[in-house]
Amino acid sequence: MINTKTYFSHTDLKGMEQRYRAAFINSLGGFKSVNLVGTKNKAGQTNLAIFNSIVHIGANPPLIGLVVRPDSAERHTLENILETSFYTLNHLNEDIYEKAHQTSARYPRELSEFEAVGLTEDYKNDFFAPFVKESTIQMGIELRERIDFSINGTIFLIGEIKQVYYPAESLQADGFLDLEVAQSVTCSGLDSYHRTQKLGRLSYAKPDKWPDSLK
Amino acid sequence: MINTKTYFSHTDLKGMEQRYRAAFINSLGGFKSVNLVGTKNKAGQTNLAIFNSIVHIGANPPLIGLVVRPDSAERHTLENILETSFYTLNHLNEDIYEKAHQTSARYPRELSEFEAVGLTEDYKNDFFAPFVKESTIQMGIELRERIDFSINGTIFLIGEIKQVYYPAESLQADGFLDLEVAQSVTCSGLDSYHRTQKLGRLSYAKPDKWPDSLK
Numbered sequence: 181m182i183n184t185k186t187y188f189s190h191t192d193l194k195g196m197e198q199r200y201r202a203a204f205i206n207s208l209g210g211f212k213s214v215n216l217v218g219t220k221n222k223a224g225q226t227n228l229a230i231f232n233s234i235v236h237i238g239a240n241p242p243l244i245g246l247v248v249r250p251d252s253a254e255r256h257t258l259e260n261i262l263e264t265s266f267y268t269l270n271h272l273n274e275d276i277y278e279k280a281h282q283t284s285a286r287y288p289r290e291l292s293e294f295e296a297v298g299l300t301e302d303y304k305n306d307f308f309a310p311f312v313k314e315s316t317i318q319m320g321i322e323l324r325e326r327i328d329f330s331i332n333g334t335i336f337l338i339g340e341i342k343q344v345y346y347p348a349e350s351l352q353a354d355g356f357l358d359l360e361v362a363q364s365v366t367c368s369g370l371d372s373y374h375r376t377q378k379l380g381r382l383s384y385a386k387p388d389k390w391p392d393s394l395k
Numbered sequence: 396m397i398n399t400k401t402y403f404s405h406t407d408l409k410g411m412e413q414r415y416r417a418a419f420i421n422s423l424g425g426f427k428s429v430n431l432v433g434t435k436n437k438a439g440q441t442n443l444a445i446f447n448s449i450v451h452i453g454a455n456p457p458l459i460g461l462v463v464r465p466d467s468a469e470r471h472t473l474e475n476i477l478e479t480s481f482y483t484l485n486h487l488n489e490d491i492y493e494k495a496h497q498t499s500a501r502y503p504r505e506l507s508e509f510e511a512v513g514l515t516e517d518y519k520n521d522f523f524a525p526f527v528k529e530s531t532i533q534m535g536i537e538l539r540e541r542i543d544f545s546i547n548g549t550i551f552l553i554g555e556i557k558q559v560y561y562p563a564e565s566l567q568a569d570g571f572l573d574l575e576v577a578q579s580v581t582c583s584g585l586d587s588y589h590r591t592q593k594l595g596r597l598s599y600a601k602p603d604k605w606p607d608s609l610k
Contacts, residue, residue, distance in 0.1 A: 186560070380587070387503075
């Protein structure tokens with residue numbers, strides 16, 4: 181195990197060139213939950229954007245959070261969500277991660293990223309926003325709360341999970357969804373994509389015993 | 396590619412048995428950023444807890460967010476952060492992920508999880524809170540903002556990254572930190588741990604060209 185460390189102080193972090201700091205700080209948290217967010221405005225124009233700032237908020241009700249930067253390519257997504265309240269989250273897999281990355285280009289408002297990158301809009305069960313047909317795990321979300329982070333102008337959206345589509349083979353008996361069976365990928369930093377290999381599931385931790393490996 | 400899907404409606408999600416729903420909903424977002432959070436109260440008692448609800452908030456200033464459930468094993472961490480403002484984030488690797496998972500057991504307040512699971516407190520550069528010596532990427536964080544999510548009683552902490560320790564070999568010329576060189580792992584659901592294998596880095600997306608693979 182590598183364990184000799186180099187150090188950046190707060191002054192070092194502040195002094196970094198802007199793009200270098202963005203790459204570095206975006207790498208720090210660890211591997212991230214990355215999804216394509218599908219939206220449609222009231223005029224019927226669709227939008228698709230990649231987000232890696234997704235976080236679990238709670239299971240009952242089922243809530244998921246999303247950090248949005250309103251001055252970026254993410255602004256059309258934000259406008260559509262605020263206008264209609266509905267959006268979809270769609271996992272990336274190895275077949276589509278390059279197309280997913282390409283949605284972050286600044287396309288003009290009138291060109292849908294679905295069309296620009298070659299992904300397919302998928303509508304079902306009366307959900308307003310488009311799912312991504314090529315994605316193996318899809319969620320239909322309804323906006324529940326918007327919080328503005330005054331500290332840096334980002335916006336946090338909390339949505340309730342209303343519909344879920346998943347490959348039957350990926351669901352285990354206890355409710356765990358095996359994302360490797362679904363072939364979902366993860367990302368790190370601003371632009372790095374990774375497949376995973378399971379080390380193991382561990383049993384619920386109790387003070388008086390060491391965790392067992394689950395099947 | 397598997398792509399025949401099964402469907403859960405909102406009614407199905409609401410009707411799930413509680414533990415099953417927790418396992419399912421926690422799996423949905425994708426692979427997660429998982430870190431050990433190290434804290435110390437004013438009396439000198441340390442605490443260590445695993446969190447997989449970590450999200451990038453911004454690079455300038457360098458901010459990172461953390462969702463805390465105050466009714467869980469996470470409450471001692473929350474108390475210490477609110478009392479002192481300082482905490483550390485420490486990546487997991489294959490050598491320590493089982494010990495990291497075990498910190499989620501409900502140990503009594505007076506027993507430090509560092510001692511209970513066999514990880515080592517590491518103090519440096521006058522930072523108040525303990526780092527995890529066995530972790531290859533470590534951050535010293537100062538609390539900047541607390542937001543209470545009324546929707547489900549969880550608490551969101553935004554902290555500023557004040558110190559970073561990382562293996563020199565993992566830092567690339569453009570600021571990207573290669574988490575595979577640092578041997579960091581990711582998690583999914585409530586209890587599944589994974590190593591990763593890089594598919595590639597992709598160039599900054601522009602509307603008129605397809606992304607290149609970076610080295």
